[in-house]
Amino acid sequence: MNETDLHFFIDSTVNYFEEITGEQAITGIPYLKGREPVVLDYSGIIGISGKRKGCIYITTTKEMLKNIAAIILDDNEATVETVKDLTGEIANTISGNVREAYGSSFMISVPVVIEGRAKDIRLPEEVQAFVIPITWKEFKSYLVVCLE
Amino acid sequence: MQDEIKSEANMQGKVKILIVDDSMTIRQAIEKNLKEFQVEVVGTAGDGKTALELFKNEDPDVVTLDITMPELDGITVLEEMMKIKRDVKVMVITALKDKATGLRAIQLGAKSYLVKPFTSEKLKTAFSRMMGLN
Numbered sequence: 001m002n003e004t005d006l007h008f009f010i011d012s013t014v015n016y017f018e019e020i021t022g023e024q025a026i027t028g029i030p031y032l033k034g035r036e037p038v039v040l041d042y043s044g045i046i047g048i049s050g051k052r053k054g055c056i057y058i059t060t061t062k063e064m065l066k067n068i069a070a071i072i073l074d075d076n077e078a079t080v081e082t083v084k085d086l087t088g089e090i091a092n093t094i095s096g097n098v099r100e101a102y103g104s105s106f107m108i109s110v111p112v113v114i115e116g117r118a119k120d121i122r123l124p125e126e127v128q129a130f131v132i133p134i135t136w137k138e139f140k141s142y143l144v145v146c147l148e
Numbered sequence: 149m150q151d152e153i154k155s156e157a158n159m160q161g162k163v164k165i166l167i168v169d170d171s172m173t174i175r176q177a178i179e180k181n182l183k184e185f186q187v188e189v190v191g192t193a194g195d196g197k198t199a200l201e202l203f204k205n206e207d208p209d210v211v212t213l214d215i216t217m218p219e220l221d222g223i224t225v226l227e228e229m230m231k232i233k234r235d236v237k238v239m240v241i242t243a244l245k246d247k248a249t250g251l252r253a254i255q256l257g258a259k260s261y262l263v264k265p266f267t268s269e270k271l272k273t274a275f276s277r278m279m280g281l282n
Contacts, residue, residue: 096243
């Protein structure tokens with residue numbers, strides 16, 4: 001993975017928030033994921049196969065998801081089911097949009113959503129994983145990209 | 149009773165629509181945004197297999213169709229739908245932003261291809277255009 005790859009994911013993430021909410025997300029400087037867990041309330045994981053292999057996940061807080069759900073559905077009382085579903089959908093959209101750069105050989109899986117602050121999300125050990133910090137409004141989340 | 153309601157809706161000239169997406173949030177957003185059009189939602193599905201069953205049973209005029217889904221992907225579902233009802237209007241709504249997938253969907257018979265994330269305005273504009281309303 002190189003800097004150009006990271007830019008594709010940063011652009012896709014920024015575009016998601018801007019398009020859905022009208023407010024830009026700010027991405028921090030990406031860093032190599034170490035042993036420390038990067039897990040917030042809900043995490044949406046997408047497996048990647050085809051020409052590139054690995055996985056991508058976004059991990060975020062319930063409050064941020066409730067805010068986005070309120071924008072999408074005009075509903076300020078998003079259920080747990082909705083915020084879980086939305087986590088998977090955000091992961092799917094960010095991953096699917098980068099096919100503009102990688103083409104259709106960049107195959108994405110349906111999302112798997114993990115609820116709760118698990119110890120960590122297991123990634124392929126032989127591949128470097130990068131963490132992209134995201135701030136939207138006052139909310140923090142992280143996109144973790146682990147690609148061969 | 150349900151059938152009576154559906155029949156009444158169709159007599160009022162409503163378009164029968166099937167909404168297919170593995171995200172419940174997206175299904176709800178599409179339904180909410182298309183409310184202002186003369187549509188009757190005859191079914192919603194979260195996977196390709198259920199979508200095809202509903203398609204055969206409910207005979208919709210319009211389908212909004214995701215691509216990345218469990219059971220059967222949207223491209224396969226689109227191919228099957230076209231074999232059953234060639235004049236159905238299918239709007240693909242997907243996160244897959246590559247040109248090849250868009251072209252494939254259009255070649256198979258989709259009338260519209262909308263890339264996620266979408267705003268209410270973009271969805272309504274694309275739907276209007278597909279239905280020939282503007």
